[in-house]
Amino acid sequence: MNSVAQQQPSPVHVGKDGWLFLTAGNNNVLDLYRENSSFTDKLARQWVELLNSRDEKLKAMDVRYVHLPAPEKLTVLHKFFDGEIENIQGSPIIQLSSKYRAEIPAFINPVNYLSRQIDKSPIYWKTDTHWSCWGCFAAYQLLCSQLQVECNRELLHYPYDEGQVMFDLGGKLSPPEKETGRFYKLAKNAQRIFANGMVQFKEQENQLNEIHLHVGSHVVYRNDSPDAVKQRVVLFGDSFSEYRPHLLTGMLAETFQEVHFIWNSNIDYDYVERVKADIVITELAERFMTTVPTDKLDIESFSEKTLEAFLEKHKKSFTAEFETRFDKPCEKLSKKADIKPRLRDVDGGVKKVELSEDVSQLAANQPSNTKFPIKPTTSRAIFPEETYHCAAPQMVQSVPADAVYDKTLDVRAIRITEVYNAKVFLTGMKSLVIAPDGKLHSRYRVTDEEVKELPWNSYKPLAGTSVLFAVSAGAHCYYHWMVDILPKIGVLEKAGFKLDDIDHLLMREADRAPFQQSTLKHFGFDNDRIVETKDNNRLLCEKVIIVDIHNGINMKMNRFLPAWLKHSFPPPPVDAIDERIKLYVSRPKGVRRGVANEDELLPILERYGYTVTAMEGMSVAEQSALMAKVDVLVSPHGGALTNMVFCKPGIDVIELYGRHVYPFYNGLAQLCGHNYHAILENMDDYNRLVSHDEAQEFGTEDQKKTRALSFDVDPELFEAALKKVG
Numbered sequence: 001m002n003s004v005a006q007q008q009p010s011p012v013h014v015g016k017d018g019w020l021f022l023t024a025g026n027n028n029v030l031d032l033y034r035e036n037s038s039f040t041d042k043l044a045r046q047w048v049e050l051l052n053s054r055d056e057k058l059k060a061m062d063v064r065y066v067h068l069p070a071p072e073k074l075t076v077l078h079k080f081f082d083g084e085i086e087n088i089q090g091s092p093i094i095q096l097s098s099k100y101r102a103e104i105p106a107f108i109n110p111v112n113y114l115s116r117q118i119d120k121s122p123i124y125w126k127t128d129t130h131w132s133c134w135g136c137f138a139a140y141q142l143l144c145s146q147l148q149v150e151c152n153r154e155l156l157h158y159p160y161d162e163g164q165v166m167f168d169l170g171g172k173l174s175p176p177e178k179e180t181g182r183f184y185k186l187a188k189n190a191q192r193i194f195a196n197g198m199v200q201f202k203e204q205e206n207q208l209n210e211i212h213l214h215v216g217s218h219v220v221y222r223n224d225s226p227d228a229v230k231q232r233v234v235l236f237g238d239s240f241s242e243y244r245p246h247l248l249t250g251m252l253a254e255t256f257q258e259v260h261f262i263w264n265s266n267i268d269y270d271y272v273e274r275v276k277a278d279i280v281i282t283e284l285a286e287r288f289m290t291t292v293p294t295d296k297l298d299i300e301s302f303s304e305k306t307l308e309a310f311l312e313k314h315k316k317s318f319t320a321e322f323e324t325r326f327d328k329p330c331e332k333l334s335k336k337a338d339i340k341p342r343l344r345d346v347d348g349g350v351k352k353v354e355l356s357e358d359v360s361q362l363a364a365n366q367p368s369n370t371k372f373p374i375k376p377t378t379s380r381a382i383f384p385e386e387t388y389h390c391a392a393p394q395m396v397q398s399v400p401a402d403a404v405y406d407k408t409l410d411v412r413a414i415r416i417t418e419v420y421n422a423k424v425f426l427t428g429m430k431s432l433v434i435a436p437d438g439k440l441h442s443r444y445r446v447t448d449e450e451v452k453e454l455p456w457n458s459y460k461p462l463a464g465t466s467v468l469f470a471v472s473a474g475a476h477c478y479y480h481w482m483v484d485i486l487p488k489i490g491v492l493e494k495a496g497f498k499l500d501d502i503d504h505l506l507m508r509e510a511d512r513a514p515f516q517q518s519t520l521k522h523f524g525f526d527n528d529r530i531v532e533t534k535d536n537n538r539l540l541c542e543k544v545i546i547v548d549i550h551n552g553i554n555m556k557m558n559r560f561l562p563a564w565l566k567h568s569f570p571p572p573p574v575d576a577i578d579e580r581i582k583l584y585v586s587r588p589k590g591v592r593r594g595v596a597n598e599d600e601l602l603p604i605l606e607r608y609g610y611t612v613t614a615m616e617g618m619s620v621a622e623q624s625a626l627m628a629k630v631d632v633l634v635s636p637h638g639g640a641l642t643n644m645v646f647c648k649p650g651i652d653v654i655e656l657y658g659r660h661v662y663p664f665y666n667g668l669a670q671l672c673g674h675n676y677h678a679i680l681e682n683m684d685d686y687n688r689l690v691s692h693d694e695a696q697e698f699g700t701e702d703q704k705k706t707r708a709l710s711f712d713v714d715p716e717l718f719e720a721a722l723k724k725v726g
């Protein structure tokens with residue numbers, strides 16, 4: 001077959017809408033997509049054998065293994081190719097997935113998920129061969145799903161650098177072509193604690209992009225954040241991962257406690273054993289898959305020899321003599337004792353730790369600090385206890401005969417407590433406020449033993465009026481931020497406080513998510529009024545205000561909170577909206593608790609006239625404006641359902657569940673006046689959907705097994721629910 005592609009003489013193909021593709025070069029990329037693909041079935045079988053061999057060897061070492069191929073740009077974006085591609089199915093990833101997927105459980109196919117993002121974000125750079133930060137994040141989500149760990153969904157809310165960049169393919173054009181590139185500053189919690197001689201040389205001699213000194217780069221990142229997954233990861237990858245923390249390596253380093261990156265397609269098993277890895281990930285660009293790795297690698301020796309050969313060849317290029325240093329990872333990297341199983345907060349179900357008399361007495365006996373005036377502690381209820389009617393969810397499934405639902409929402413009082421000359425301990429995972437008389441306030445996840453061990457004399461003075469604002473690990477979660485934390489501002493206003501008189505908001509960090517900063521600025525709180533306690537978690541506050549909101553799992557929420565959110569971020573008036581829509585919020589497989597068979601649901605949604613979108617990347621104002629148009633809201637269980645507060649009252653809300661069942665949005669829908677429907681993967685979980693106590697009981701060990709799992713939605717039940725709401 002004579003195709004336009006075959007007639008293209010340049011290794012760079014200029015496609016539609018300015019998309020550039022690598023089509024030739026050392027790897028003869030376009031040959032992958034011939035009728036007789038260069039990735040033969042023999043190569044495919046060799047890869048199957050390699051992946052299974054790796055999996056078996058690493059399992060014997062008690063190490064989890066995953067292989068993530070980075071798709072070639074043409075595999076995902078071939079619709080922008082200006083000409084004919086003979087055989088897109090020649091893609092190595094597609095071949096392995098279609099023919100051998102059942103035989104290679106460690107293999108991840110990111111093609112389908114990346115392809116669905118094409119019209120949502122630039123998942124590859126137009127003028128480069130590599131995925132963008134958005135494409136990398138999509139692959140990272142799939143990787144976390146495979147490993148059954150919670151991904152850090154705030155990564156694309158981190159600070160970033162953006163500007164005109166000369167990428168690889170653009171530089172090959174005449175004249176060269178630049179594009180706007182974005183690089184996130186992912187090394188926030190993670191710190192680089194090791195770099196081998198090759199990396200040190202590149203940084204010292206400004207050789208960061210020297211292509212002959214990429215393979216063999218070796219770095220280690222350490223993340224001591226309490227949110228970090230307590231596991232050690234060794235990543236063997238390439239330029240789609242990078243030794244610098246702006247792509248996959250950086251995303252993993254912000255997720256796990258320790259990440260070792262080695263730029264190589266082969267595995268060094270001795271190194272994996274030496275550092276006692278918990279997880280090994282191999283990442284490899286698809287165009288390199290025509291060469292099957294041998295896994296005969298000694299990374300230290302390989303890096304030394306590669307750098308020595310480079311220096312010998314180019315020694316006259318450097319005016320200053322560089323003494324080669326081949327540092328080795330420090331001894332602590334081989335100690336596994338400091339990597340402990342991760343402990344997670346139960347989703348809204350953490351029970352309050354009761355104060356013991358012994359600890360009260362202990363606190364009272366601590367040396368007092370009278371730097372600030374001591375005034376009596378005051379406490380008052382801003383909203384009293386209330387009881388609201390609660391309707392049972394509407395179901396298209398048969399409800400268990402013995403099911404008993406909560407017929408009322410018993411709302412706790414919302415109180416404000418003002419403590420003067422207060423000692424405040426706040427890590428973002430734990431908090432404690434102690435008055436000068438030794439009485440403990442707002443105690444959150446601090447045990448008696450920890451109270452005894454706190455160094456009471458090492459508190460940093462903080463003058464003025466402070467608010468104990470974000471005290472839980474959920475502060476960077478959109479749902480918890482919007483309904484548990486941000487409404488404290490509304491309660492303060494209701495109590496008569498002027499926001500201009502608040503000097504400080506206390507929280508662990510304030511810049512991990514754009515919705516945090518944007519919503520705080522909306523109320524006039526800029527960075528100068530935010531006190532981050534990540535590095536200074538013990539404060540002596542002249543005055544601290546505690547806003548005590550106990551939403552439980554939304555079966556204890558006061559009606560004021562969603563009403564205040566809608567008032568604070570008002571959607572357009574109903575009569576100003578020119579269209580009404582039925583909305584499905586996409587949460588596909590690969591995202592935590594995604595719908596594994598979402599592709600089966602899309603034709604049904606199209607048939608019933610639904611708009612399908614994802615909420616990631618939208619501002620609160622944009623989400624509010626979108627929700628104002630919605631008559632029916634359908635979504636898997638997740639933070640996007642928080643936005644039902646911006647909908648007109650009385651819409652239909654359909655929530656899709658796997659085995660991770662909590663009544664967060666059942667309760668919220670009741671307060672918003674919406675008609676709530678649910679589809680459960682397993683009706684054995686129904687009681688948790690309708691009973692606060694049942695859900696609270698589930699929030700112990702069991703929820704950890706379900707919190708990250710994707711799930712299937714029965715298409716017949718799904719269509720029945722859509723038909724029911726019209």
